[in-house]
Amino acid sequence: MVRSGFLDVSGGHSIYYEVHGPPHTTSGTRVAVVLHGGPGGGFTQKMLRIYDLTKWTVLLFDQRGCGKSKPFLELQHNTTWDLVADIEALRSQVLGVDQWFVSGGSWGTTLALAYAQTHPTRVTGLLLRGLCFCDDVAMRWLYQAGGASEVYPEKWSKFVAVLPSRLHTAPWQKIARQFHKGLRSRHTATQMRYAHAWWDWESAVSFLVPRPDDATEKETLALATIENHYFINDCWLKKGELLRGLYKLRHIPITIVHGRYDMVCPISAVHEFKRVLPHTMVVITLAGHAGSEVPTLAAQKTALRTMAKVPTLAAQKTALRTMAKVPLQKTVKRTRRVTRRKTMKK
Secondary structure, three states: OOOOEEEHHHHHOOOEEEEEEEEEOOOOOOOEEEEEEOOOOOOHHHOOOOOOOOOEEEEOOOOOOOOOEEEEOOOOOOHHHHHHHHHHHHHHHHHHOEEEEEEEOOOHHHHHHHHHHHHHHHEEEEEEOOOOOOOOHHHHHHHOOHHHHOOOOHHHHHOOOOOHHHOOOOOOOOHHHHHHHHHHOOHHHHHHHHHHHHHHHHHHOOOOOOOOOOOOHHHHHHHHHHHHHHHHHHHHHOHHHHHHHHHHOOOOOEEEEEEEEOOOOOHHHHHHHHHHHOOOOEEEOOOOOOOOOHHHHHHHHHHHHHHHHHOOOHHHHHHHHHHHHHHHHHHHHHHHHHHHHHHHHH
């Protein structure tokens, strides 16, 4: 790790960040930011596994209200667009770079798209794992009977067990609002009962081969509370906003890595994305949702190596300027010499 610290941002929030890899001023070094999931998941250094830290300077940070960022669990001034502003502040104030590469998983893909569409000239490339628009389609699939509940009925039963029976088959918005009441309860026991029901459901369907959940009580509460806060507010996104805004990214190299059996973020979103931006590279893995599953982890590493070979926009512009000047001058001079010889022979 090069350094870590806190960046004071708007609304009384302070964002914890870490910078890993060589100094970004080192020749040949690329710069990236990693956007964690949730929202409310916080980052782990395992997210660095896809990067070669001899060649990349990578910034990790905890989004508002979670991880080491302060104040913990604060929902005021905690929206998608606050986070977009935080990312831009980290770029300009912490690293001071003009552009960087953006990678993210799950909710991190939603945030990456919101950021890239707001600041397209700042992004050299996107690596999106477990694509999610966080729209009504995604919410219905995960939080309403008839979607993932059909694949994991026993886990769904535990999820809705904390709810009044009349809500077991209700629209996802009503279910989410009931969870919101429980998560904001003054009684810690009630809070944690709703938090575990919420997060245990998502965790249970995140892997192709289920694994025991290792989230702490604090992490479980942050994930459930902040996710719910965002989802009941439609993540402060207008209907179809991110899909409509994809045209802004037509100049940016993009790779999507998505598990074929992702039960958290429906793979249909990838199809819609590719339809709008055909230049997008799509890699489908034999896996579920989690970025740590072996096929998905390997695909991300491969994608990153491939994308690292693509020149940055600045490098492309420099190369074009060079090509426009030097070869053209040489061609003109050569043409003049040939013309003179032909004239002399005549």
